Amino acid sequence: MPPAEPDLQALVARIHDELAPRFGAGKVADYIPPLAHVDPRKFAIAVVTPEGETFAAGDADEPFSIQSVSKVFTLTLALGRLGDRVWDRVGREPSGDPFNSIVQLEHEQGRPRNPFINAGAITVADMVLAGHTPREAIGEILRFVRFLADDEDIAIDQAVARAEHETGDRNFALAHFMHGFGRLTNPVAHVLGVYFHHCAIAMTARQLARAGLFLAAGGRDPLTGARVVAPARARRLNALMLTCGHYDGSGEFAFKVGLPGKSGVGGGILAVAPGRAAIAVWSPGLNAVGNSLLGSEALELLAARAGWSIFGG
Numbered sequence: 367m368p369p370a371e372p373d374l375q376a377l378v379a380r381i382h383d384e385l386a387p388r389f390g391a392g393k394v395a396d397y398i399p400p401l402a403h404v405d406p407r408k409f410a411i412a413v414v415t416p417e418g419e420t421f422a423a424g425d426a427d428e429p430f431s432i433q434s435v436s437k438v439f440t441l442t443l444a445l446g447r448l449g450d451r452v453w454d455r456v457g458r459e460p461s462g463d464p465f466n467s468i469v470q471l472e473h474e475q476g477r478p479r480n481p482f483i484n485a486g487a488i489t490v491a492d493m494v495l496a497g498h499t500p501r502e503a504i505g506e507i508l509r510f511v512r513f514l515a516d517d518e519d520i521a522i523d524q525a526v527a528r529a530e531h532e533t534g535d536r537n538f539a540l541a542h543f544m545h546g547f548g549r550l551t552n553p554v555a556h557v558l559g560v561y562f563h564h565c566a567i568a569m570t571a572r573q574l575a576r577a578g579l580f581l582a583a584g585g586r587d588p589l590t591g592a593r594v595v596a597p598a599r600a601r602r603l604n605a606l607m608l609t610c611g612h613y614d615g616s617g618e619f620a621f622k623v624g625l626p627g628k629s630g631v632g633g634g635i636l637a638v639a640p641g642r643a644a645i646a647v648w649s650p651g652l653n654a655v656g657n658s659l660l661g662s663e664a665l666e667l668l669a670a671r672a673g674w675s676i677f678g679g
């Protein structure tokens with residue numbers, strides 16, 4: 367049996383120190399200058415428990431681009447608005463393909479495999495946009511993230527949003543393709559405006575772990591008492607993060623870490639240890655499938671040593 371109450375501060379500090387000689391490992395996303403210029407040696411880990419304790423090491427108070435981690439929050443919003451009708455337009459199966467792949471989309475007539483690949487998240491952005499202007503939808507997403515993190519001090523990095531737009535050919539291709547199949551209800555430019563802006567939200571590891579705490583606590587924010595989603599929905603969000611949260615690296619992440627998690631190309635990962643903690647890590651260097659290399663290793667060490675894998679042991 368793992369220790370009932372691991373000394374979490376000592377644990378995160380030790381993981382930081384053990385990985386420190388390899389800080390900078392992996393390949394930083396370079397498709398936009400604001401990400402290419404991030405110091406690759408940055409590293410952060412933050413653990414927030416349902417009791418409200420936070421344990422952190424490294425650059426845990428430095429904001430980074432959360433990128434695709436934001437897809438968890440937009441999906442939560444879309445489910446709140448549409449309920450199970452979300453699943454009429456997006457699937458729940460792992461893709462086994464890169465996050466920006468277009469091949470599967472043609473076979474499946476423009477219905478994305480899951481809400482976390484780009485095509486799925488673009489469809490979710492279309493749902494959040496319905497009935498709003500892009501500016502209103504972006505504002506709603508940002509307010510929701512601030513509410514989850516209980517922190518008004520979270521912002522969108524406008525330089526990142528602009529750069530996403532300028533280099534967004536593949537996302538435009540995906541969106542036009544889906545629009546061609548009649549799968550998007552709003553103009554492509556508006557939908558991608560929402561998508562690029564939520565990818566450009568900047569948060570610290572501490573804020574990100576705090577924002578994910580509801581997923582570790584049955585859908586309720588244990589610190590404010592706010593009910594964010596029903597327990598069944600939290601469980602299902604966790605299931606989707608486990609099966610689809612790391613794209614074609616999801617199997618490997620489940621095998622090695624054993625926690626629901628969502629990665630972003632900024633090098634952040636939000637992971638959930640149900641009942642125990644929400645965890646955020648940040649290390650900009652990515653592995654071959656676009657997930658944080660050292661971030662994944664930090665979570666592997668943490669889950670193993672704290673005994674938090676959902677598969678036991």
Ligand code: GLN
Pocket residue numbers: 432433434435465466484530537565629630631632656
């Ligand atoms: N903004 C990135 C993109 O659309 C997000 C991808 C990611 O974080 N995996 O390509």
